[in-house]
Amino acid sequence: MAGPVIVADNLTRRFGDFVAVDHISFAVQPGEVVGYLGPNGCGKTTTIRMLLGLLQPSDGQAVVMGYDAFHQTEEVRARAGYMSQKFAIYDDLTVLENLVFYGGVYGINDRERIEETLGLVGLVGHEHELTGGLSAGWRQRLALGIALVHKPQLLFLDEPTSGVDPTARRIFWELIYELAAQGVTVFVTTHYMDEAEYCERVGIMRAGKLLALDTPAALKSKILPGDVWDIHTDQLLAGLDLLPGLGSIMRVGLSGDHLRVICPRGLGKRELEKVIASAGLQATAVEAGEPTLEDVFLSFAKD
Amino acid sequence: MTLLVEALHLRKTFGETVAVEDVCLDVKAGEIFGLVGSDGAGKTTILRLLVGAMQPDRGQIEVCGYDISRNVEQARARLGYLSQKFSLYEDLSVLENIRFFAEVRGLAASEWLPRSMEILDFVGLAEFKDRRAGQLSGGMKQKLGLATAMVTRPTLLLLDEPTTGVDPVTRQDFWQMLIRLVSNSNDGNNGQQVSVIISTPYMDEAARCSRIGFMRAGNIVAGGTPAELRALLTGRVLELRGEPLFLLRKIAGEDKDVEDVQIFGDRLHLRIRSGTAKEVIRRLPRQVTSGQGRVAALGMVPAGLEDVFIALSESSHGGS
Structure with a gap:
């Protein structure tokens, strides 16, 4: 056919x-x-x-x-x-x-x-x-x-x-x-x-x-508003409460045992680490994440 | 540290079927304990035994310091249970549903009314309190289910696959609430700490638990923190990227040291025999190249819980 x-x-x-x-x-x-x-x-x-x-x-x-x-x-x-x-x-x-x-x-x-x-x-x-x-x-x-x-x-x-x-x-x-x-x-x-x-x-x-x-x-590439980052910290709850809207952070959610955030494209790791520190959070690791469809789905849900 | 649940050598049979065999389990205050395993592995039976909905054939259960076989009422007064197919009364409003479950649990209006407003606030349903449950979205029903389980201010919540068949947004919300509940500073339960036992088919949720019990055929075959469980496969998971995927898959699958090949999106995870990583990493790219394929990356990666789940559920099947 x-x-x-x-x-x-x-x-x-x-x-x-x-x-x-x-x-x-x-x-x-x-x-x-x-x-x-x-x-x-x-x-x-x-x-x-x-x-x-x-x-x-x-x-x-x-x-x-x-x-x-x-x-x-x-x-x-x-x-x-x-x-x-x-x-x-x-x-x-x-x-x-x-x-x-x-x-x-x-x-x-x-x-x-x-x-x-x-x-x-x-x-x-x-x-x-x-x-x-x-x-x-x-x-x-x-x-x-x-x-x-x-x-x-x-x-x-x-x-x-x-x-x-x-x-x-x-x-x-x-x-x-x-x-x-x-x-x-x-x-x-x-x-x-x-x-x-x-x-x-x-x-x-x-x-x-x-x-x-x-x-x-x-x-x-089209839907996600920015880059995805994985933040490992023992303070999940504080992260969920304090990070949204802080600095240039666009979204904060849970992913597995860590936090996943979306930041404007091109924001460097150093800058993100500064934002995290300014919230009084201690991150054990901050890593660039690979975008997933879950990120896309969650981006659609929030408007 | 206080044990909220201590179960010793549980056994439960249904006719010929052994649903739970020699299971020991303990849960400490402030923990989220995850039960994972295939369908029919015994997760639901364990939860039902812990709430005293059925009696074990053998073994002992203490919940919140009470022996379930003797003081089931005292134990139940301290726990909240959300069964897999929980039912709400669709023609009752949100608040009326909570009232119903509160009164069944013997709470007077002076207790449940302020309490229910507090919980509805917490789960984000306060503004929908007069809406009929039948008019709620799937995610809101899930939250109402959690609210009914929390009406008695439980110290222990037992949740049987609360997020199965639920979209990612609702799962996010649900887990953020659970994390708030188990933290000491939560506002959803009057500052009282809650511990949780949850069964789930989602490995990303399992990764968030304090400890996990992997169940298979009625047994907890492996238990520990997510990190401890992932360590079971240290050095045994390789990630392979390249193209075409079907060729990579075929070549990897035929390798003598590769036990299992899984697709994770656009890449493959190979589970290899212990101690063979170097050889496999040396060997595979050559074979792929001679098969006209291309390897973009091949290297060792930390095992995910999904890798562990699959390894554990295969190891016993005896090839079936």
Whole structure:
């Protein structure tokens, strides 16, 4: 397919007087992995539901794989997979039975495809286990399998790794890369900024609006108002209280076990150390930090 | 230093499943103790045992100086618990929710009313006190959850994955509040120091804890300060940058001394066998070059907690 896989054009959804999604426009190209970030309730899930034709837009339109998402829903759904935040898996069925059941829903009765899907998500050998007994990481892989059983060209994943431990998250993302390498377009929402770093482009939504959609590198260079610094100190609390607004410091937050601040570009280490000392703080180390998407996200939140 | 929690040799089974096996744990005043581990590793069961919501099959628990098996009421009066799926009454206002939880805990209006305003102020919900809980954003609900757990002025807060599925801004706010609570000078709890036991899937949060217990299959397999845990992998993590990433990954993955390769954004972390750093650093760039790739940087870096987590969770799986 030559054209974009998703085209959202002024896509809007209101619930009463609440505007859940507010005139957003973007396009996604074939084979892209696009991450979608934003606070709970900012409209990420509503966007996905419109792209899948599950909700009618109040305004604007979505064209997905060349079809109008709302008026040609069947065509879209035959070609798109969806793993929702609260995926429904039958706990009293086995892994295989769940896949066969959902395969049937999509008209896939081909045993070979079911086996292939099991292999794809790494569940071979677990076919006959009851789903209720699986760990969150395994359930999540089964949910991905269910979303994949009909060989979709486009995959929507809505917070697929929420509540999953770091090891399982890693395995899950390996699967995403494999799919993307096979040409599947992936649209994924997440609260994990490290996952967003792996996406080719990242969209940031807030209060129904799409604030930015760009590569991680471009977001960091365009959105961050200054340079990022890591300040190690035993006085975290004092740092959080005293540093904001002091000298030229633009933002102060926690990062791991230390403080992370944003200062105007070009401010030297010496100058920053002077500002810190003027607040009466003792820093054990002040180091230039590498910008992350978390910095970008936090910058957007404060205005 | 006073021990707020002392748990000895806890065991808890559910039918055939051993959820917690021989766990010992202590938490001192003013600490934030982090429980990390895979799903089903036993974190939630431990928290439930500590609040006396269930009885261990074996072992002893003292919380705030009270033996849980004998004086559960006295212990509970001193702790606040926020369960993973805490429920708020969506059709009650913020203040009414706090009132409900306060009255359940036996507080009279003369106690809870001034107290709740103080907490709402602290968590930043004072101006929303009359808003219905159902109308709050996800982050505000989280704060209300914390407020309900704090209404009794607890000395110990037990928080079960309070930030799972929560955006980075809300996580920042939440942690800044926790740090204020455990510091002596906090204003959120009437100057009284609070200690915290928290479970979390986020390694950046774990790095902020005073001490961490890594759980696996019902056991605490490693415990200590974040620095002590990171030291487990001293000299065993290399950072590799260059391109193309897939080639670097493949070559590193095939190296005999590389145990694990992980992508961290645009770079790779390699976990290597002890004492092989020099050889790997010498060997890999040559192989990458002969594979038509380019190494921009390769060197030893301090291990992060995520490296440690993955190493610990792999070491026992026995290849499964």
